[in-house]
Amino acid sequence: MLFLLFITSGLFLGWSLGANDAANVFGTAVGSRMIKFRKAAIIASLFVILGAVLQGTGATETLSSLGSIDAMGGAFTVALCSAIVVTWMTYYKLPVSTSQAIVGAIIGWCFYTSNPVDYKVLTVIAVSWFTGPLLGAIFSGLLYLLMRYYMRRTKTHVLILDSHIRNGLLIVGAFAAFSLGANNVSNVMGVFVNSTSFHINAGPFTFTNTHVLFLLGGLSIAAGILTYSKKVINTVGHGLLEMTPETAIVVVLSQALVLFIFSSTALSDLFVRIGLPAIPLVPVSSTQVIVGALIGIGAIKGIQEIRFKMLGTIMLGWLMTPVLAGLLTFISLFFVNNVFKIDITHKQLTVVTSPAAGPTTTVINLPVNTVLISVTAIALAVMGITAYLYFRHYRSKTAAREYNTRLNEQLQYAELQKSLSEIEIKQVQVENSSLHNRLEEKRKELVNYALNIADQRQFLELTCAALEECCRESDPQKKNSQIREVIRSVKQKMSFTDEIEQIYQQAEHVNDEFPSRLTELSPHLSAQERKLALLLRVGFSSKEIAPLLNISTKSVEIARYRLRKKFDLKKEINLTQFIKTI
Amino acid sequence: MFFTKANKSIALIDSFFNCVDQSVLLFKEGVKNYLYKNTENFNNNLQSLANLEIESDQIRRKIENTLYTQSLMPQLRGDILRLLEELDNLIDLSKKNLFQFDVEIPMVPQELVQDFVKLTQISVSAAESVIPAAKSYFNEPSTVNEKIHRVFFFEKETDVYADVVRRKIFREMPSLKLSEKFHLRYFTLHIENISDTAEKVADLLAIMAIKRIM
Numbered sequence: 001m002l003f004l005l006f007i008t009s010g011l012f013l014g015w016s017l018g019a020n021d022a023a024n025v026f027g028t029a030v031g032s033r034m035i036k037f038r039k040a041a042i043i044a045s046l047f048v049i050l051g052a053v054l055q056g057t058g059a060t061e062t063l064s065s066l067g068s069i070d071a072m073g074g075a076f077t078v079a080l081c082s083a084i085v086v087t088w089m090t091y092y093k094l095p096v097s098t099s100q101a102i103v104g105a106i107i108g109w110c111f112y113t114s115n116p117v118d119y120k121v122l123t124v125i126a127v128s129w130f131t132g133p134l135l136g137a138i139f140s141g142l143l144y145l146l147m148r149y150y151m152r153r154t155k156t157h158v159l160i161l162d163s164h165i166r167n168g169l170l171i172v173g174a175f176a177a178f179s180l181g182a183n184n185v186s187n188v189m190g191v192f193v194n195s196t197s198f199h200i201n202a203g204p205f206t207f208t209n210t211h212v213l214f215l216l217g218g219l220s221i222a223a224g225i226l227t228y229s230k231k232v233i234n235t236v237g238h239g240l241l242e243m244t245p246e247t248a249i250v251v252v253l254s255q256a257l258v259l260f261i262f263s264s265t266a267l268s269d270l271f272v273r274i275g276l277p278a279i280p281l282v283p284v285s286s287t288q289v290i291v292g293a294l295i296g297i298g299a300i301k302g303i304q305e306i307r308f309k310m311l312g313t314i315m316l317g318w319l320m321t322p323v324l325a326g327l328l329t330f331i332s333l334f335f336v337n338n339v340f341k342i343d344i345t346h347k348q349l350t351v352v353t354s355p356a357a358g359p360t361t362t363v364i365n366l367p368v369n370t371v372l373i374s375v376t377a378i379a380l381a382v383m384g385i386t387a388y389l390y391f392r393h394y395r396s397k398t399a400a401r402e403y404n405t406r407l408n409e410q411l412q413y414a415e416l417q418k419s420l421s422e423i424e425i426k427q428v429q430v431e432n433s434s435l436h437n438r439l440e441e442k443r444k445e446l447v448n449y450a451l452n453i454a455d456q457r458q459f460l461e462l463t464c465a466a467l468e469e470c471c472r473e474s475d476p477q478k479k480n481s482q483i484r485e486v487i488r489s490v491k492q493k494m495s496f497t498d499e500i501e502q503i504y505q506q507a508e509h510v511n512d513e514f515p516s517r518l519t520e521l522s523p524h525l526s527a528q529e530r531k532l533a534l535l536l537r538v539g540f541s542s543k544e545i546a547p548l549l550n551i552s553t554k555s556v557e558i559a560r561y562r563l564r565k566k567f568d569l570k571k572e573i574n575l576t577q578f579i580k581t582i
Numbered sequence: 583m584f585f586t587k588a589n590k591s592i593a594l595i596d597s598f599f600n601c602v603d604q605s606v607l608l609f610k611e612g613v614k615n616y617l618y619k620n621t622e623n624f625n626n627n628l629q630s631l632a633n634l635e636i637e638s639d640q641i642r643r644k645i646e647n648t649l650y651t652q653s654l655m656p657q658l659r660g661d662i663l664r665l666l667e668e669l670d671n672l673i674d675l676s677k678k679n680l681f682q683f684d685v686e687i688p689m690v691p692q693e694l695v696q697d698f699v700k701l702t703q704i705s706v707s708a709a710e711s712v713i714p715a716a717k718s719y720f721n722e723p724s725t726v727n728e729k730i731h732r733v734f735f736f737e738k739e740t741d742v743y744a745d746v747v748r749r750k751i752f753r754e755m756p757s758l759k760l761s762e763k764f765h766l767r768y769f770t771l772h773i774e775n776i777s778d779t780a781e782k783v784a785d786l787l788a789i790m791a792i793k794r795i796m
Binding site: 032033034152155156157158159160162163244245408412415416419420423424426427430431434512513 | 588591592614618621653654655656657658662695696699700703704707719720721722724728731732735736739793794
């Protein structure tokens with residue numbers, strides 16, 4: 001019972017971690033509605049528990065070697081103080097990490113109980129806080145380049161890509177949740193491991209205190225994810241993680257890889273087996289790794305997109321969280337020990353004179369400081385060289401890009417000129433074709449005129465011959481008959497039937513739709529009335545129409561009147577205007 | 583098997599683009615037929631364009647339903663649907679403009695026929711150039727910028743040429759009545775609207791491509 005009471009602080013810390021860090025795993029996927037919250041929360045919870053139970057021991061051992069808390073009261077206070085600091089800083093929107101809070105709290109416990117702090121382990125942990133985001137940046141940069149290459153190479157349709165991304169976010173999210181459970185369960189339950197000692201026999205299986213604690217830790221993180229992470233995703237989740245789903249895959253995968261590397265004992269053992277130094281198994285902040293990953297992508301996209309403000313945020317988190325947690329733990333332990341009379345350690349308490357007072361502890365000495373300074377110097381040198389190389393590469397890349405852009409612009413300009421010329425050529429072709437048609441019409445007209453002239457000439461020659469024959473005729477009766485014949489043929493010719501027919505043809509050619517529309521409008525018109533309507537549409541006056549229809553002007557007027565009646569026109573409507581609108 | 587829904591949507595989007603392409607071509611042909619008094623062909627163009635508009639509206643609604651009901655591309659669908667709407671405007675505008683030719687029967691003097699043909703060709707070229715750009719947004723967003731360059735060029739050329747035509751109408755054609763001049767001016771504006779709408783689509787595409795480029 002007392003065990004459960006003491007462990008509540010750890011469970012609270014676990015719940016808080018689950019509520020906050022689920023946004024790092026599925027924040028973008030849920031926020032952008034690519035995956036439903038329910039599905040994401042169930043997957044994340046399941047994999048967090050799996051990660052905690054299967055791979056949670058590595059980082060816990062490191063925390064235990066930093067300061068081995070051997071009493072439940074001490075573990076309770078350390079976990080509670082960390083949880084309070086995390087909650088308080090989250091409430092005021094200050095940068096916070098559970099890993100750093102727990103490390104600060106353990107150091108506070110060590111100082112209060114004058115237990116030795118293993119500064120070598122502390123150095124390793126501090127270096128991992130730096131290398132975690134750095135590794136995140138490197139992984140995300142490489143993965144981003146790989147993804148960009150894939151997307152440009154394959155030219156996948158956006159809808160197909162959407163399917164890929166959806167599945168990718170689920171798989172990567174599950175992996176990240178597993179790594180989160182494996183790496184961060186030590187923050188939640190690591191401090192209780194050395195202060196408890198029990199085992200549960202369940203038939204053929206025996207569960208040690210570590211198994212039970214990690215299962216409870218995993219469950220508390222899962223509870224945080226299921227109960228409160230939706231609110232975090234909806235309110236503060238987008239502040240840090242506002243990115244496209246494509247970027248989210250890269251960032252979450254980088255985070256998962258980093259957390260996995262810092263928590264996998266198997267990977268560390270593999271490194272040792274192939275002759276490389278062992279990987280330090282330490283709890284790292286998933287949020288800080290994500291910020292590192294975002295900076296990595298920013299570096300690839302362009303130096304102006306690097307979020308230096310976020311880098312400052314991490315630094316502030318590094319300094320503030322452990323200090324605050326350490327101070328709070330130190331003060332709280334005094335009250336817990338002296339006011340509530342609860343054991344915070346099984347060791348006899350002594351006045352703290354030196355942090356290196358323990359008999360089995362690595363004492364602060366020059367070599368450790370030298371290691372610390374050397375690591376920092378090497379890290380700074382690497383950063384400097386990387387920055388220089390990057391700037392040089394960026395400058396040459398920019399110059400090449402500008403040259404390329406200029407060439408492209410020139411090419412585009414030439415292409416546009418070509419298109420414009422093509423349009424002009426087309427227009428000239430259309431114009432030529434129109435002119436060719438008109439020329440053809442004129443040629444036909446000319447041929448008609450020529451034929452007409454020849455016809456008239458032939459007629460006049462015949463008339464002339466007939467008149468000469470009349471002159472030679474002596475018989476007056478025959479003479480009169482011949483003259484009448486000539487007059488008849490002249491009158492016949494005067495009717496200009498062919499010419500009038502040609503005029504009709506031309507008028508119909510110009511108004512090719514008119515006859516059909518006229519039939520639709522008034523189907524009972526006679527042929528003569530149709531001709532009259534056509535001539536009126538062309539614009540002839542009554543005087544001009546009379547000879548063409550071979551009738552008098554008066555008859556044209558009467559015909560017009562009849563046409564008005566047939567169209568049933570009112571007095572104020574002009575017949576010609578009406579016909580033109582048909 | 584896994585991408586059946588996605589493939590159906592892709593086919594719908596492609597057929598919508600084909601509708602847009604056909605509609606601007608029909609508009610070009612329709613104006614040319616009107617100007618050369620090929621009334622029968624003009625009426626056919628008008629009818630085809632009206633049918634195409636109905637078809638494109640149906641396709642657009644189908645795409646809209648698919649994207650929302652299947653919750654596809656939640657981050658991009660707003661932009662994509664806006665793009666489809668703007669392209670649909672291009673079809674609507676082509677139909678509306680061609681119907682205006684049919685309803686108002688503008689009297690285009692013989693001297694201006696070639697100018698109107700050229701103006702229509704340049705304006706429609708802007709609309710034609712926007713379709714490959716829109717298509718490449720879906721497969722290769724990095725090439726969108728290269729393609730919309732043509733749209734901006736043709737839009738600018740349309741503006742310049744429309745000014746030339748209007749100047750000609752008002753300054754070099756005293757025989758035309760003022761009402762006829764006004765009427766012709768409106769028709770140059772109607773034709774110009776096609777390239778203006780294409781430019782709007784190109785602007786939208788430029789922003790959308792930036793959002794998608796990694």
